[in-house]
Amino acid sequence: MNTCKGVGIVSLRLKNMMAYNSICRMLRRESDYKFAFGNSVSPAMHAWPWDTWGAGHWRKFIIGVDGTQAGFGAIFIDKPNVVCCIELGLLPQYRGMGYGGIAGRLLISKCFTEYGARLVESFALSTNLRSIGMVDWMTLEGRLQARHLIDGQEVDELIYKITKPEWAARQENT
Numbered sequence: 001m002n003t004c005k006g007v008g009i010v011s012l013r014l015k016n017m018m019a020y021n022s023i024c025r026m027l028r029r030e031s032d033y034k035f036a037f038g039n040s041v042s043p044a045m046h047a048w049p050w051d052t053w054g055a056g057h058w059r060k061f062i063i064g065v066d067g068t069q070a071g072f073g074a075i076f077i078d079k080p081n082v083v084c085c086i087e088l089g090l091l092p093q094y095r096g097m098g099y100g101g102i103a104g105r106l107l108i109s110k111c112f113t114e115y116g117a118r119l120v121e122s123f124a125l126s127t128n129l130r131s132i133g134m135v136d137w138m139t140l141e142g143r144l145q146a147r148h149l150i151d152g153q154e155v156d157e158l159i160y161k162i163t164k165p166e167w168a169a170r171q172e173n174t
């Protein structure tokens with residue numbers, strides 16, 4: 001397990017797959033789910049046995065806080081472009097305490113150290129202020145105005161990115 005200040009990420013296995021799916025199910029049932037994740041449900045939000053084989057585009061993780069299963073993290077590996085994209089979510093009781101930021105950094109580091117990414121990207125909806133506040137290592141690359149139409153409301157999509165040299169500089173300064 002990769003850990004940092006009590007926050008760790010554990011790779012998806014058959015034995016924790018039910019926990020992963022139960023966390024994602026709880027997130028999908030939240031009333032503001034669409035304003036956090038969008039209208040469509042990402043493949044990150046469900047784990048299948050073949051996700052544990054490590055052969056496809058997705059790598060999935062349980063986020064732990066002091067040994068308790070607190071959220072999910074997922075990395076999409078875009079192999080031809082050597083790019084990774086991260087997604088994560090925490091159960092409500094673990095939000096707003098900095099855990100998301102730490103888990104995000106663990107996922108980013110994994111992309112560079114284990115999956116050889118050139119750069120890592122992530123997306124946030126303009127309605128998801130916690131997600132926007134969480135992004136500290138990455139820089140805002142662009143904004144797709146009114147990209148989403150959620151319950152009749154136009155919502156922007158924010159695009160964040162960190163390159164390998166930027167990540168390496170962060171490592172030296174921490």
Ligand SMILES: CC(C)(COP(=O)(O)OP(=O)(O)OC[C@H]1O[C@@H](n2cnc3c(N)ncnc32)[C@H](O)[C@@H]1OP(=O)(O)O)[C@@H](O)C(=O)NCCC(=O)NCCS
Pocket residue numbers: 027036037071088089090091094095096097098099100101102123124125128129130131132133134
């Ligand atoms: C998004 C999420 C992973 C962030 O994790 P977190 O642990 O809650 O976030 P952190 O505590 O690390 O950081 C939140 C930051 O946003 C800020 N923030 C929180 N709520 C805010 C609000 N309503 N308005 C503005 N800023 C806010 C906090 O002040 C903090 O910034 P700081 O570290 O400079 O103080 C978590 O809230 C979550 O799982 N939310 C539901 C699922 C989700 O939205 N996932 C992301 C989909 S893209």
